[in-house]
Amino acid sequence: MLKKFQIDKRLLKQMDLWLIIIPTILVAFSSVNIYSAVHNNANLASNWKLQIAWAIIGFIIVYIIIKFDYRVLINYAEVIYWASIVLLIINDVAGHTVNGATGWIAIGKRAIQPSEFAKVALIILVAKKLDVMKGDINNIKNFFTIIFYAGITMILIVIQPDMGMTEVCFFIVLGMLFIAGLDLRVVLGGILTIILGIAAVWPTSIMKAYWKERFTSFLSPEKYINSTGLQLIQSEIGIGSGGIFGKGFLKGTQIQGGYIPETHTDFIFSVIGEEWGLVGGVALVLVYLLLLCKIVNIGKNSKDIFGKIFCIGTASSFLFAILQNIGMTIGIMPISGIALPFVSYGGSSMLTGFISIGIVINIGMRRNKINF
16 A cells, blocks of 8 residues: 555655755744744744644645656646636635735635746646747747736736736746747847836726835835835844844844834745844855756756756746845835745745645656666
């Protein structure tokens, strides 16, 4: 009976253990910082334990994923994609609104964020389509096929409105198409298109006032001192006061004083900056850099187009989220609800992160033909 759940040792030898070690390090560091951020709040005090629980579930999912050949995903790519679209539609119609965005579907005392799962589903579908197309993305029919599927996902996410996740999806697809060989002029045109698209919907009801404020407050936070501007100012004070080595665990005055909202989720890097200093922040970035290098390397050595493109899509997702999340806490990027991978608290982001890592590990394990 147990043999059904065992993975062949020859395949296990092909596994890049760093893709297990790095998320473990990130989750451990995450739990410590979440504890620091919420231990004084009775309603959130157990979140650091929940973060570990989500991670354990994530590792179980990774094991299940690597048990099967990743090529199976190609057969179910459309099913996975359309299931994510259904979830997004349900969310847009009857989702739970938090901070001005209807981005969650309540399930008992918990909630799932459909856009996180839609992001992974989109990566799987685009990788499958490019595999079937033999990577011929400069064929106009192929190009607009990809744009069609990506457009459905992003439009449904914009409606929430969640421009942060929309941007993530855009840069995911852009990265995948660029690696597939899309003409550079089209890439630059795509960037210009999203800029014009934001400008077009800016005056409409789709762009909620709260989100507009979050988007622009980083340019002049003093103008929004009574709302999102205050959050950014306090974050900058906390990170700046951390200096080189930080103030120490549970010794951050901005964090322990409760001056920065959402420190266990969106602004978790504020905790890191104040309590662990520049050294802690740089160490985290270096760990992320190693993770990204490992993912890209597996994609580079993949035996097929699907594996290559999926890895690049995953790397693009993580890279933009890292840059956006850290950037917004130090005032160089717009404020948005994008999680710091494996570090911000959140079940949906944690599980989808592990799903992506599981598929990447799977691709790496099966990059060479093994004779059984």
